[in-house]
Amino acid sequence: xxxxxxxxxxxxxxxxxxxxxxxxxxxxxxxxxxxxxxxxxxxxxxxxxxxxxxxxxxxxxxxxxxxxxxxxxxxxxxxxxxxxxxxxxxxxxxxxxxxxxxxxxxxxxxxxxxxxxxxxxxxxxxxxxxxxxxxxxxxxxxxxxxxxxxxxxxxxxxxxxxxxxxxxxxxxxxxxxxxxxxxxxxxxxxxxxxxxxxxxxxxxxxxxxxxxxxxxxxxxxxxxxxxxxxxxxxxxxxxxxxxxxxxxxxxxxxxxxxx
Amino acid sequence: xxxxxxxxxxxxxxxxxxxxxxxxxxxxxxxxxxxxxxxxxxxxxxxxxxxxxxxxxxxxxxxxxxxxxxxxxxxxxxxxxxxxxxxxxxxxxxxxxxxxxxxxxxxxxxxxxxxxxxxxxxxxxxxxxxxxxxxxxxxxxxxxxxxxxxxxxxxxxxxxxxxxxxxxxxxxxxxxxxxxxxxxxxxxxxxxxxxxxxxxxxxxxxxxxxxxxxxxxxxxxxxxxxxxxxxxxxxxxxxxxxxxxxxxxxxxxxxxxxxxxxxxxxxxxxxxxxxxxxxxxxxxxxxxxxxxxxxxxxxxxxxxxxxxxxxxxxxxxxxxxxxxxxxxxxxxxxxxxxxxxxxxxxxxxxxxxxxxxxxxxxxxxxxxxxxxxxxxx
Numbered sequence: 001x002x003x004x005x006x007x008x009x010x011x012x013x014x015x016x017x018x019x020x021x022x023x024x025x026x027x028x029x030x031x032x033x034x035x036x037x038x039x040x041x042x043x044x045x046x047x048x049x050x051x052x053x054x055x056x057x058x059x060x061x062x063x064x065x066x067x068x069x070x071x072x073x074x075x076x077x078x079x080x081x082x083x084x085x086x087x088x089x090x091x092x093x094x095x096x097x098x099x100x101x102x103x104x105x106x107x108x109x110x111x112x113x114x115x116x117x118x119x120x121x122x123x124x125x126x127x128x129x130x131x132x133x134x135x136x137x138x139x140x141x142x143x144x145x146x147x148x149x150x151x152x153x154x155x156x157x158x159x160x161x162x163x164x165x166x167x168x169x170x171x172x173x174x175x176x177x178x179x180x181x182x183x184x185x186x187x188x189x190x191x192x193x194x195x196x197x198x199x200x201x202x203x204x205x206x207x208x209x210x211x212x213x214x215x216x217x218x219x220x221x222x223x224x225x226x227x228x229x230x231x232x233x234x235x236x237x238x239x240x241x242x243x244x245x246x247x248x249x250x251x252x253x254x255x256x257x258x259x
Numbered sequence: 260x261x262x263x264x265x266x267x268x269x270x271x272x273x274x275x276x277x278x279x280x281x282x283x284x285x286x287x288x289x290x291x292x293x294x295x296x297x298x299x300x301x302x303x304x305x306x307x308x309x310x311x312x313x314x315x316x317x318x319x320x321x322x323x324x325x326x327x328x329x330x331x332x333x334x335x336x337x338x339x340x341x342x343x344x345x346x347x348x349x350x351x352x353x354x355x356x357x358x359x360x361x362x363x364x365x366x367x368x369x370x371x372x373x374x375x376x377x378x379x380x381x382x383x384x385x386x387x388x389x390x391x392x393x394x395x396x397x398x399x400x401x402x403x404x405x406x407x408x409x410x411x412x413x414x415x416x417x418x419x420x421x422x423x424x425x426x427x428x429x430x431x432x433x434x435x436x437x438x439x440x441x442x443x444x445x446x447x448x449x450x451x452x453x454x455x456x457x458x459x460x461x462x463x464x465x466x467x468x469x470x471x472x473x474x475x476x477x478x479x480x481x482x483x484x485x486x487x488x489x490x491x492x493x494x495x496x497x498x499x500x501x502x503x504x505x506x507x508x509x510x511x512x513x514x515x516x517x518x519x520x521x522x523x524x525x526x527x528x529x530x531x532x533x534x535x536x537x538x539x540x541x542x543x544x545x546x547x548x549x550x551x552x553x554x555x556x557x558x559x560x561x562x563x564x565x566x567x568x569x570x571x572x573x574x575x576x577x578x579x580x581x582x583x584x585x586x587x588x589x590x591x592x593x594x595x596x597x598x599x600x601x602x603x604x605x606x607x608x609x610x611x612x613x614x615x616x617x618x619x620x621x622x623x624x625x626x627x628x629x630x631x632x633x634x635x636x
Contacts, residue, residue, distance in 0.1 A: 072266045073273075168282045187277040190308035191319040 001055035001151045004046040005110070006079065007102055007117040007129060008039035010063045012071040014122060019227030026225050032173030033069055038118025040077065040185040042178050045148055047078025047186075053150070056080050058109070062101045063090045075190035082201040083109055089206065091098035094218035101216075104209035105253035106137060114155055115175045119144060140170050146179045179217050262558075265325070271312075271323060272296035276337075278307060283338035290341060290464035291609045296420050297464055300342055305375020308373075313350055314357055318369035325564035330507035330556055336510025340613040343463035343510070347415045347503045348465070351496050352379025352425040355441060359484040359492050364443060368423060380417035382426045382444075382470050383493060385410075390439055393427030397472060399428040399440060405443065406430070406482070408475040411454075418468035419453040422446050427473075427489050439489035442481045450475040461612030468470040498571045499564065500621045503559045507617040508581045511610050512550040512588040516543060518606060519592035522599070526537075533595075542591045546548075547585040553577060572634040574628035582627070585613075585618035 016031035035043070036073060048056045053111070057076050062085040071082050077105035089097065096210050106115065114136075120127040134141035146165075147158035153172050159166040160181075188196075235252065253259050264272070282300060290297055304310055314320025328350070335343040349444050353372040356364055356379070371377040387393025408428055415424070424444045444451060456470035484492050511581030520543050523534035534537045557578040563570035589611040595599040600607045 019620050022335065069266070071269055076270060094392065187281065187307065188270065190271060190312055190323055190327075193267055193274060194323060195319060196270075197267065 001053065002049065002113045003055060003111075004050065004057045005106065005112040005115045006046050006057060006059045007043045007115065007133070008043060008059055008061050008070070008074060008124075009036040009118075009120055009121045010034070010061055010067045011036045011123040012181060019229070024226040026227060026228065033066055034122070035070055035074060035077075036118055036122040036181055038120060038122070039089070040118075041180050041182050041189070042116040042220070043074065043077050043079060043119050044177055044183045044185040046114070046200065048183065049148070049150055051078070055113075058083065058112070060100075060102065060105055061085070062087070062093075062098060062105070070195070071142060072196040073188075075199045075201065076192045076200060078192075080199060082199070083204055085202065085204045085206055085209075087206040088218045089233045090219050092221070093216070094220040095126045095128035095132060096135045096220075097216055097218050099136055101206065101209065102213055103133050104137035105204050105212050106210060108132070108204065111173060113153070113173055114150060115139070115173070117175075117177050119179050119215065123241045130175050134175035137173075137175070138250060139173050139175050141177075142168060143175050143177045146182045147183065148176060148178065197213070262555075264330070267270055267323070267329055268327045271327040272334055274307065275309070275331040275334035278304070278309075278334050283335065283342060287339035288606065290339060291461075293610075294463040294466075296460075297342060298420070301345060301378065302375065304342075304346060306497050309346060309583055310375035310378075311353075314353055314369060314373040318357060318365060319373040320357075320369075320390045325502070325561040326558065328545060329503065329561045332503050332506040333510040333513070333554070333557075336507040336613075336617070337514040339464070339513055340507050340617060341462040341548035342611070343419055343503075343507050344462045344465040344616070347500065348380045348505070349378050349421075350503070351500055352382050352421070352423060354499070355379075355381070355425045355483060355492060355496060356423075358495075359441070359488075360443070361480070361483075363480065364483065368443065372423070377422035378417060378420060379423040379425060380413035380415060380421040381496065382415045383497075384413045384415075386413045389436065391433060392438065393451065394476075397426070397541075399430045399442065399509045401430065401479075402476075404479050406479065408442065408472040408477065410442070410472055412470045412472070412542060413469045414457070414467055416465050416467050418470055419466050420458070424451070424470065425483070427493055427503060430486050434487060437490050439493060440486050441483040441492055441622045442477050444472075444475065444481065448477065448596055449476055455498065458616055461609070462616040463612075487591075494571075495625040497603040498574040498623055501558050501569040501574045501627070502557060502564065502570070502616045504621060505553065505560075505574075505577040505581050508585045509550050509554045509557055511617065512546060512585065513555070515589055515592040515607055515610050516550060518594040519546070519600070521544060522596050526596075526599075539595055542595050546591050547586045549588055554586070556580065556590060557616040572630060575630035575634075580626040582618050585614050589614050607622030607629075 010033050012028050016127040028155050050057050057079045058081045059079040060083045065086050068083050075082055092146045117130050124232050129142045144159045145157045146160045149156045154171050156168055156169045176254040237248045239245045311320035312323045316322045332343045356368050372379050381427045386395045395411040398410055399406045399408050426444050427439045429627050430440045450473045458469045459467050523539050524532050526533045543611045560570050560573040569592045
């Protein structure tokens, strides 16, 4: 029976982030936390497979002290046990640092048959966690997965590429990142929410993972984050003869390279 | 003093909001227009254990507490208050069983009510000026090991879809005018018939009808809380109903102000979004303030219920406060949206009708004042 580990990120809910109109800076002061959207798909997929075929689902997260708020939420979504690493380094961590910490933790709590995560996080969508963790652990990686099956130690996936789909199978441990259309994450029922408090969770001290201070220094440093506002040309064609307006509209669209 | 929700309360509210967004938002307008009872939705709610939220674990409930319950009711009411009304009336009926019922009654009824396999409701009102008064009064006469019920209960919600009616009747001879007795009456009991469905102003997906009792014979074991023990039960259940309906009203108010605020940001008049006009800001700020302050009162009252403390005065206060500001929240938000807000293709007219139900039913606006006045005298 497959042993899953799902990696998830506790992010700010982008719906709560306001863009200031004067300088486009982001105001996240009232933003609540949430489990990153694609990671919910990963948790759901693991939970569904285990509910159908048996096995277990552990989850692992690395974040600031706020990650503790995620534990009951994630455990109400089908996970059996949650591991969490809470450290201030996560606030500045880039994809390399995050992968190093997660890989070190997996070496400590593993092994697992399938390590799942979302294709990218809701906040930064770097799409680097799965391939970097796989590389550090020496495991194969299957990304862009929108169909997953696990049978007798073999992982079968369908990947959704730009112009086609690809089917692949892997034997043995593998890292998989999933797309949002792989499933519809569940809405936890009351008893799942209340039952979450009875499930185990374990904090992993960053210092116990053998990660050096140099490993925690990000190479990519975010200088600023600003809101994106789409600007429009507001061109209006209002000739007396509608046919003239249509002709000008088509001509304009052609000149813009849209046809 | 701590205003923070526990993780469980927060997550239960989160689940209810997700449920409402996923399943209620797409159908709320259709339910309002058709008045259809949403059977599939109620079954889905049961699947999430919402129908047994307040019931104890030993009968299969979630025992999540009143604070979690109002989180759910408020969340559902933002999308479809009628569904919250169905749920609340079921819950009140089920509470009569688990809080005052005999061990056998709990064993016979509570597990199915907790799972949502059976739906309950209260049959409490009558057409006359008070229960037991007038030609249609529901009277119960003891005949050996049975009671025989004759008369009519008026404006029964969940009528025709409930499996169990928690019926308040006057057992003759009554020791005083206010003496009531409670009976558990199965919907299939011979002689119980449901009158024509009554068209209501709002909350249309919750069916309302008079329930007629014609020589309905129930065993003495159907009596809850002893003969003439129903007045205290009614008082407590109506006080809880006031709190739950207040949660509905706040949910409706918050939905209305959110819709109006979003509209105001998009609607451009005089060359700028109307949200930047002070007159509009004042309307929205007033509604948001009323809804927020009312919610604090509702939460406080729910916490008192959860703690087993006296809550009736607080319940009366939130009821009275929302009776004053509830409809105004909709008047002001419709005012913000103008002609669009007044149109049936927008949600505010539906919420306007619904909020009349959640603020005016179960106790007229002046009734709570009596309770409050007694408390402060």
